[in-house]
Amino acid sequence: xxxxxxxxxxxxxxxxxxxxxxxxxxxxxxxxxxxxxxxxxxxxxxxxxxxxxxxxxxxxxxxxxxxxxxxxxxxxxxxxxxxxxxxxxxxxxxxxxxxxxxxxxxxxxxxxxxxxxxxxxxxxxxxxxxxxxxxxxxxxxxxxxxxxxxxxxxxxxxxxxxxxxxxxxxxxxxxxxxxxxxxxxxxxxxxxxxxxxxxxxxxxxxxxxxxxxxxxxxxxxxxxxxxxxxxxxxxxxxxxxxxxxxxxxxxxxxxxxxxxxxxxxxxxxxxxxxxxxxxxxxxxxxxxxxxxxxxxxxxxxxxxxxxxxxxxxxxxx
Amino acid sequence: xxxxxxxxxxxxxxxxxxxxxxxxxxxxxxxxxxxxxxxxxxxxxxxxxxxxxxxxxxxxxxxxxxxxxxxxxxxxxxxxxxxxxxxxxxxxxxxxxxxxxxxxxxxxxxxxxxxxxxxxxxxxxxxxxxxxxxxxxxxxxxxxxxxxxxxxxxxxxxxxxxxxxxxxxxxxxxxxxxxxxxxxxxxxxxxxxxxxxxxxxxxxxxxxxxxxxxxxxxxxxxxxxxxxxxxxxxxxxxxxxxxxxxxxxxxxxxxxxxxxxxxxxxxxxxxxxxxxxxx
Amino acid sequence: xxxxxxxxxxxxxxxxxxxxxxxxxxxxxxxxxxxxxxxxxxxxxxxxxxxxxxxxxxxxxxxxxxxxxxxxxxxxxxxxxxxxxxxxxxxxxxxxxxxxxxxxxxxxxxxxxxxxxxxxxxxxxxxxxxxxxxxxxxxxxxxxxxxxxxxxxxxxxxxxxxxxxxxxxxxxxxxxxxxxxxxxxxxxxxxxxxxxxxxxxxxxxxxxxxxxxxxxxxxxxxxxxxxxxxxxxxxxxxxxxxxxxxxxxxxxxxxxxxxxxxxxxxxxxxxxxxxxxxxxxxxxxxxxxxxxxxxxxxxxxxxxxxxxxxxxxxxxxxxxxxxxxxxxxxxxxxxxxxxx
Numbered sequence: 028x029x030x031x032x033x034x035x036x037x038x039x040x041x042x043x044x045x046x047x048x049x050x051x052x053x054x055x056x057x058x059x060x061x062x063x064x065x066x067x068x069x070x071x072x073x074x075x076x077x078x079x080x081x082x083x084x085x086x087x088x089x090x091x092x093x094x095x096x097x098x099x100x101x102x103x104x105x106x107x108x109x110x111x112x113x114x115x116x117x118x119x120x121x122x123x124x125x126x127x128x129x130x131x132x133x134x135x136x137x138x139x140x141x142x143x144x145x146x147x148x149x150x151x152x153x154x155x156x157x158x159x160x161x162x163x164x165x166x167x168x169x170x171x172x173x174x175x176x177x178x179x180x181x182x183x184x185x186x187x188x189x190x191x192x193x194x195x196x197x198x199x200x201x202x203x204x205x206x207x208x209x210x211x212x213x214x215x216x217x218x219x220x221x222x223x224x225x226x227x228x229x230x231x232x233x234x235x236x237x238x239x240x241x242x243x244x245x246x247x248x249x250x251x252x253x254x255x256x257x258x259x260x261x262x263x264x265x266x267x268x269x270x271x272x273x274x275x276x277x278x279x280x281x282x283x284x285x286x287x288x289x290x291x292x293x294x295x296x297x298x299x300x301x302x303x304x305x306x307x308x309x310x311x312x313x314x315x316x317x318x319x320x321x322x323x324x325x326x327x328x329x330x331x332x333x334x335x336x337x338x339x340x341x342x343x344x
Numbered sequence: 345x346x347x348x349x350x351x352x353x354x355x356x357x358x359x360x361x362x363x364x365x366x367x368x369x370x371x372x373x374x375x376x377x378x379x380x381x382x383x384x385x386x387x388x389x390x391x392x393x394x395x396x397x398x399x400x401x402x403x404x405x406x407x408x409x410x411x412x413x414x415x416x417x418x419x420x421x422x423x424x425x426x427x428x429x430x431x432x433x434x435x436x437x438x439x440x441x442x443x444x445x446x447x448x449x450x451x452x453x454x455x456x457x458x459x460x461x462x463x464x465x466x467x468x469x470x471x472x473x474x475x476x477x478x479x480x481x482x483x484x485x486x487x488x489x490x491x492x493x494x495x496x497x498x499x500x501x502x503x504x505x506x507x508x509x510x511x512x513x514x515x516x517x518x519x520x521x522x523x524x525x526x527x528x529x530x531x532x533x534x535x536x537x538x539x540x541x542x543x544x545x546x547x548x549x550x551x552x553x554x555x556x557x558x559x560x561x562x563x564x565x566x567x568x569x570x571x572x573x574x575x576x577x578x579x580x581x582x583x584x585x586x587x588x589x590x591x592x593x594x595x596x597x598x599x600x601x602x603x604x605x606x607x608x609x610x611x612x613x614x615x616x617x618x619x620x621x622x623x
Numbered sequence: 624x625x626x627x628x629x630x631x632x633x634x635x636x637x638x639x640x641x642x643x644x645x646x647x648x649x650x651x652x653x654x655x656x657x658x659x660x661x662x663x664x665x666x667x668x669x670x671x672x673x674x675x676x677x678x679x680x681x682x683x684x685x686x687x688x689x690x691x692x693x694x695x696x697x698x699x700x701x702x703x704x705x706x707x708x709x710x711x712x713x714x715x716x717x718x719x720x721x722x723x724x725x726x727x728x729x730x731x732x733x734x735x736x737x738x739x740x741x742x743x744x745x746x747x748x749x750x751x752x753x754x755x756x757x758x759x760x761x762x763x764x765x766x767x768x769x770x771x772x773x774x775x776x777x778x779x780x781x782x783x784x785x786x787x788x789x790x791x792x793x794x795x796x797x798x799x800x801x802x803x804x805x806x807x808x809x810x811x812x813x814x815x816x817x818x819x820x821x822x823x824x825x826x827x828x829x830x831x832x833x834x835x836x837x838x839x840x841x842x843x844x845x846x847x848x849x850x851x852x853x854x855x856x857x858x859x860x861x862x863x864x865x866x867x868x869x870x871x872x873x874x875x876x877x878x879x880x881x882x883x884x885x886x887x888x889x890x891x892x893x894x895x896x897x898x899x900x901x902x903x904x905x906x907x908x909x910x911x912x913x914x915x916x917x918x919x920x921x922x923x924x925x926x927x928x929x930x931x932x933x934x935x936x937x938x939x940x941x942x943x944x945x946x947x948x949x950x951x952x953x954x955x956x957x958x959x960x961x962x963x
Contacts, residue, residue, distance in 0.1 A: 118864055192868075
């Protein structure tokens with residue numbers, strides 16, 4: 028069943044130098060109980076897409092969409108009401124996401140008292156239980172601590188526990204492992220997977236790292252220059268990528284290709300977010316670009332539930 | 345003009361205009377004061393304590409002198425007070441800060457702990473102590489305030505130098521064997537000077553305010569020279585029945601201090617380019 | 624551990640500063656004035672009297688020895704005798720110091736009470752009219768000459784509205800007819816100790832105008848500091864995170880963001896206290912408040928240097944101790960301070 032249904036979402040931020048098109052046209056369809064990865068280079072609009080779902084876009088920003096539904100409710104009207112009730116955020120840098128001058132107990136309690144009607148003692152026990160559920164060994168000790176006394180991995184677990192404390196069933200995880208060591212990051216991903224299966228959560232995983240997609244996600248959507256260019260089951264997207272950009276991303280992975288091969292960085296850079304784009308945004312960097320690519324918006328290609336936008340015929344992929 | 349308004353905004357531009365107006369008034373005092381002799385101190389007992397009227401726009405004081413003329417003459421004392429306090433403070437603070445920042449080590453430690461001692465005093469109290477020791481008078485009151493003022497410039501200059509000292513061109517000059525004195529004067533002073541000059545110009549307002557407080561306490565210039573702070577104090581005996589005696593010079597001090605304060609605010613706000621209004 | 628070392632280091636530095644302060648006061652009070660002996664000897668002294676005074680004051684001793692004597696006397700609270708009244712200065716301070724501290728504490732509280740909520744409001748409504756109005760009043764408060772503000776407040780509240788007393792620390796009916804027993808020297812506390820509600824109210828109404836005068840400048844600074852700190856904090860990730868967790872906006876403003884702005888608030892306490900201690904010189908004259916400020920201003924006119932030195936020492940030490948406590952409090956509120 029589709030929990031999140033987004034069609035043609037755009038977010039633009041007016042500035043004196045003209046509008047910044049942070050998100051141009053994003054389609055997302057997320058099923059209940061899955062971990063859905065959203066991948067792209069920095070500046071592709073993946074974080075802003077997540078923030079739009081939370082209603083936390085910068086002041087003055089305009090959100091438009093053909094469809095922007097969460098569990099049947101229109102997010103363009105209800106985002107701030109659903110935020111923290113049904114939709115939670117696990118942010119990039121746990122050290123920055125926790126308030127440095129308040130104890131963990133106080134920060135957990137604030138969340139619980141905002142969402143759950145329970146007496147103080149129960150809240151304390153619940154906070155400890157939630158911390159334990161995220162795999163923290165000594166919850167009572169963690170509750171007494173301040174953020175700077177915890178390691179990055181522990182901080183991220185606290186942030187996840189806070190998100191669970193809201194009772195949200197849909198979590199937006201914005202690069203949850205970027206600030207962590209690789210091994211700690213893997214543990215956090217494993218934790219998220221466990222929580223999804225144990226608690227029936229749904230997760231939108233924002234990342235720039237194909238490994239994270241491969242390791243933790245069920246399905247994935249690739250963003251380029253504020254547009255969703257490819258979406259499908261992770262196996263399909265990784266093994267038989269449709270869009271040349273996805274192929275370029277995969278080729279850029281260090282362990283791709285024959286041993287000793289040069290790391291294939293993608294030539295060029297993403298188009299600046301202020302200009303309008305007529306055709307395929309990737310055309311200037313695309314090794315297979317044709318004349319039509321820069322002029323006309325690419326059509327949708329599909330292989331079962333695997334879909335992408337490209338002028339190249341399907342079998343060329 | 346348009347560029348000025350763009351840089352400072354309207355409040356800042358008006359504040360700057362007010363300050364320039366005061367400077368003009370100070371220069372032209374003898375020509376624009378309605379009663380120049382009274383402004384300079386000559387009594388006019390027949391008209392003592394008359395309220396504001398067509399003859400005496402802002403009323404007269406207990407010796408019948410025109411308050412407007414006194415205020416106009418007082419502008420000279422107040423502005424020179426403000427400027428000289430800041431100048432004297434720079435004269436002490438700048439070398440101390442430069443030396444501390446440039447040489448570092450024990451020189452820095454000694455000089456900065458020294459300034460700490462001066463900063464440990466509540467400022468006005470130290471000024472009062474100094475003024476009491478030196479006795480009242482124009483120059484003495486300026487020295488008294490400058491003594492409490494210079495440590496701020498020492499700190500500011502030191503902070504600027506610490507940034508500059510690491511710059512490649514300073515490093516290069518030092519390696520090339522250029523003398524300390526020359527490096528400081530050629531490379532460090534010009535770069536430190538600019539931010540410090542702006543700060544110092546804006547500090548004329550607060551400096552003048554402090555000087556007014558001293559003269560209110562009877563530690564400033566001696567009568568019959570016109571001085572705003574002293575006028576407020578003298579009018580206190582007749583307050584509030586003859587409110588204008590204190591209120592007019594008091595208002596004047598407020599207006600010029602406000603102008604400096606608004607200008608400073610405008611400069612700070614616009615530092616990083618034009619501020620964008622939140623939508 | 625770091626915290627303890629930090630506190631120790633700050634304390635040692637403060638002690639060092641106190642020594643420097645003592646030296647400076649010594650120089651200004653005993654070395655700069657042209658002839659302390661002539662002042663000490665009284666009006667129109669004979670050469671003999673001056674010579675006697677020189678010996679009594681130990682003026683012929685070498686400077687280091689004189690400083691040692693001076694410092695030792697200050698350390699033991701022996702401030703000497705007033706040139707003018709020939710009274711023991713320490714005795715006088717016992718009644719004047721609490722009066723000034725009462726004013727300082729009350730005005731500091733008032734400054735925080737006015738400035739911080741206004742700063743939070745201005746930050747929350749950045750660029751809107753509460754922000755603009757607040758910013759302008761804070762600028763105006765900085766530019767307002769203390770002595771002039773005091774007179775305006777007297778005019779409005781005492782003269783026109785007649786709702787607050789013009790000056791003094793207690794009404795005559797109380798200070799003369801039924802005086803309070805002096806226990807702490809703080810009238811409001813003494814009134815409560817004596818169970819005298821009337822005297823308490825009377826002391827409070829006398830305190831309001833001078834305290835308000837002294838509070839206006841630090842309240843303006845508090846507002847500005849709180850505003851800019853809050854604006855910076857409200858843009859931090861943890862505030863966005865708190866929003867994403869569905870916390871209410873007041874809860875975020877006051878429960879999450881404001882505790883991060885406690886640094887500026889503590890700074891304001893120090894500044895406000897210092898301002899009250901110095902502004903006392905001006906305000907106590909205008910409001911006829913029997914505190915250190917009035918005491919020292921009378922001493923200035925009489926060139927009564929022992930009194931001036933004593934008051935400067937006492938006030939400055941209050942100030943240094945206050946700053947030390949604030950630094951320590953800052954380290955306790957935000958443990959990261961001690962690490963830097």
